[in-house]
Amino acid sequence: AxxxxxxxxxxxxxxxxxxxxxxxxxxxxxxxxxxxxxxxxxxxxxxxxxxxxxxxxxxxxxxxxxxxxFAAPKKEGIWGEVRDEIAAGITQQGGIIDEVEGPLGWELRAQVPVQLPDGTGGVQLVRFVGVDGP
Known part of the structure; x- marks a missing residue:
C-alpha cells in the first residue's frame, strides 16, 4: 500500500x-x-x-x-525511515505490525513476542508514535 x-x-x-x-x-x-x-x-x-x-x-x-x-536533517524528517526499521525488526522477531493513521500522523501498533514469567510465550502490545520536528 x-x-x-x-x-x-x-x-x-x-x-x-x-x-x-x-x-x-x-x-x-x-x-x-x-x-x-x-x-x-x-x-x-x-x-x-x-x-x-x-x-x-x-x-x-x-x-x-x-x-x-533522534537527530535529523533540518529539511526533512526521519520518522518514516525509523518506522520502517522498527517494523522490520519486529517482523523478524515474529511480531505483527499494523501501520495506522493516529492523532500525530502515521504510527505503528505492534504485537511483540515475549516470554512470560512462567516461561510460556505471549505478546506485548506496543504503540510507536513519531513526530518530526520543525
Whole structure:
C-alpha cells in the first residue's frame, strides 16, 4: 500500500519544539533533547550511554512510555525511515505490525513476542508514535 504524507495535525497538548513555548523548562524535566512535563505520581527512568541520556521512560500507574529524540536533517524528517526499521525488526522477531493513521500522523501498533514469567510465550502490545520536528 502506498503511504501518503499526512499534514501536521494541530497539537494543543504537544509535543512541541522548544521554539514553540516561552519557557520550555518550566514544570518540565530537562533531559537534553527532550523536556518531560512533571506529573504527580509519575516515575522517570533514564537510559544513559556514556555522558548522554539516550532515552527516558515515564511510568504512571499501569502504563509506561519510552521517549527518545533522534537527530535529523533540518529539511526533512526521519520518522518514516525509523518506522520502517522498527517494523522490520519486529517482523523478524515474529511480531505483527499494523501501520495506522493516529492523532500525530502515521504510527505503528505492534504485537511483540515475549516470554512470560512462567516461561510460556505471549505478546506485548506496543504503540510507536513519531513526530518530526520543525
Amino acid at each position: 502506498r503511504r501518503v504524507n499526512l499534514p501536521p495535525a494541530p497539537r494543543p497538548d504537544g509535543p512541541w519544539d522548544s521554539t514553540e513555548v516561552t519557557q520550555p523548562g518550566e514544570g518540565r524535566v530537562d533531559l537534553g533533547g527532550i523536556f518531560v512535563p512533571g506529573v504527580e505520581g509519575m516515575e522517570l527512568r533514564v537510559e544513559v550511554a556514556g555522558d548522554a541520556i539516550v532515552a527516558a521512560t515515564v511510568v504512571l500507574r499501569d502504563s509506561a512510555i519510552q521517549l527518545q529524540a
